[in-house]
Amino acid sequence: MIYLDNAATTKVSEEVFEAMKPYFCEQYANPSAIYSFAGRSMKAVDEARKNIADLIGARPEEIYFTAGGSESDNWALKAATEYCRTKGKHIITSTIEHHAVLHTCQYLEKQGYEVTYVNVDEYGVIKLDELEAAIRPDTILITVMAANNEIGTIQPIREIGEIAKKNGILFHTDAVQACGHIPLNVDELGVDMLSASGHKFHGPKGIGFLYIRKGVRIGSFMHGGAQERSRRAGTLNTPGIVGIGTAAKLAADGLLKRMAKETALRDFLIKRVLTEIPYSRLNGHEEDRLPNNANFCFRFIEGESLLILLDQQGICASSGSACTSGSLDPSHVLLAIGLPHEIAHGSLRLTLSEETTREDINFTVDAIAKIVERLRSMSPLYEDFIRQNQNKDL
Numbered sequence: 315m316i317y318l319d320n321a322a323t324t325k326v327s328e329e330v331f332e333a334m335k336p337y338f339c340e341q342y343a344n345p346s347a348i349y350s351f352a353g354r355s356m357k358a359v360d361e362a363r364k365n366i367a368d369l370i371g372a373r374p375e376e377i378y379f380t381a382g383g384s385e386s387d388n389w390a391l392k393a394a395t396e397y398c399r400t401k402g403k404h405i406i407t408s409t410i411e412h413h414a415v416l417h418t419c420q421y422l423e424k425q426g427y428e429v430t431y432v433n434v435d436e437y438g439v440i441k442l443d444e445l446e447a448a449i450r451p452d453t454i455l456i457t458v459m460a461a462n463n464e465i466g467t468i469q470p471i472r473e474i475g476e477i478a479k480k481n482g483i484l485f486h487t488d489a490v491q492a493c494g495h496i497p498l499n500v501d502e503l504g505v506d507m508l509s510a511s512g513h514k515f516h517g518p519k520g521i522g523f524l525y526i527r528k529g530v531r532i533g534s535f536m537h538g539g540a541q542e543r544s545r546r547a548g549t550l551n552t553p554g555i556v557g558i559g560t561a562a563k564l565a566a567d568g569l570l571k572r573m574a575k576e577t578a579l580r581d582f583l584i585k586r587v588l589t590e591i592p593y594s595r596l597n598g599h600e601e602d603r604l605p606n607n608a609n610f611c612f613r614f615i616e617g618e619s620l621l622i623l624l625d626q627q628g629i630c631a632s633s634g635s636a637c638t639s640g641s642l643d644p645s646h647v648l649l650a651i652g653l654p655h656e657i658a659h660g661s662l663r664l665t666l667s668e669e670t671t672r673e674d675i676n677f678t679v680d681a682i683a684k685i686v687e688r689l690r691s692m693s694p695l696y697e698d699f700i701r702q703n704q705n706k707d708l
């Protein structure tokens with residue numbers, strides 16, 4: 315099997331699994347209890363919190379554990395807007411956010427908030443002039459993702475942070491794809507809140523965190539016990555927290571080296587696809603993209619058929635988003651960068667990990683080339699196109 319769907323989820327690394335193990339059957343105490351057996355669990359939680367804070371340049375007391383990226387996004391958006399309701403009801407986001415943000419925005423619209431969806435350019439980079447023009451006296455929150463989960467484009471978060479600060483507006487970023495994959499520093503970026511999720515950087519599923527800058531006043535999302543400084547109730551998920559903390563430490567340790575390795579392999583993949591497969595295009599920005607992300611469109615091809623045939627070769631890939639698979643709608647991200655419906659349908663996302671090899675990539679590109687040729691040979695659209703363009707210089 316060749317696993318090229320690391321944007322959907324990653325393998326839990328062996329070190330992470332080993333670190334988690336004692337917290338199931340041995341150190342199982344509720345960390346909030348007062349006996350010393352529980353103290354050992356709390357110590358592990360504190361260490362994890364510190365590892366995460368270090369990864370994003372925050373302070374440990376600014377990290378709040380959640381059940382994952384979706385919860386962090388929901389919390390940031392719903393609680394921040396509720397808190398600022400008296401100031402205004404206007405939110406700014408982008409058209410290419412993850413559904414955890416987009417659907418929360420739609421929910422908030424039903425609650426009487428107004429949302430401006432700022433457009434992106436053909437590479438998926440948010441239009442900063444449009445964003446600035448969208449600001450109103452009643453704007454209370456800007457939420458823009460750090461890097462896109464489908465096409466990998468990295469957003470100008472620092473610039474958005476400056477704009478938000480200048481205008482006294484809270485700024486949240488969904489960094490679920492970026493965290494652990496590229497350097498992030500909350501002070502340099504000027505973000506007030508940041509969401510991340512363990513399973514996107516070799517930690518376990520069902521654990522994430524929300525960074526909330528000290529002094530930012532947002533309400534609690536989960537009501538109940540006094541855990542997480544009364545901001546997120548619920549017995550701490552000790553094994554999960556130890557897991558995400560260990561993953562954060564591993565991610566920070568080898569970050570630049572891993573980025574260089576993944577970027578080189580990614581560019582090798584992109585180059586092979588674009589030069590060897592006719593009528594293919596790269597989606598997203600050529601340079602400002604996640605080191606492990608490649609996203610292509612192949613004209614005259616249904617993405618779904620391509621995925622099924624790749625699966626038959628043992629290759630796990632995706633058409634862009636795990637959330638849209640199974641639905642016939644093309645990706646909202648590909649439409650937002652201006653692709654017509656018929657082209658957006660033929661997309662393929664390949665996301666690498668540190669373990670991906672050159673052999674994996676060669677095998678995959680060979681497979682794609684054969685499958686694309688085969689699917690096109692059965693396509694009346696392709697036949698028409700070739701006939702019509704026979705005499706043209708392509």
Ligand SMILES: *Cc1c(COP(=O)(O)O)cnc(C)c1O
Pocket residue numbers: 321322381382383384385387412414459461462463488489490491511512513514520522
């Ligand atoms: C995966 C993902 C999420 C959701 O995270 P979960 O931990 O699966 O809830 C949110 N935003 C982005 C950009 C993602 O890639």
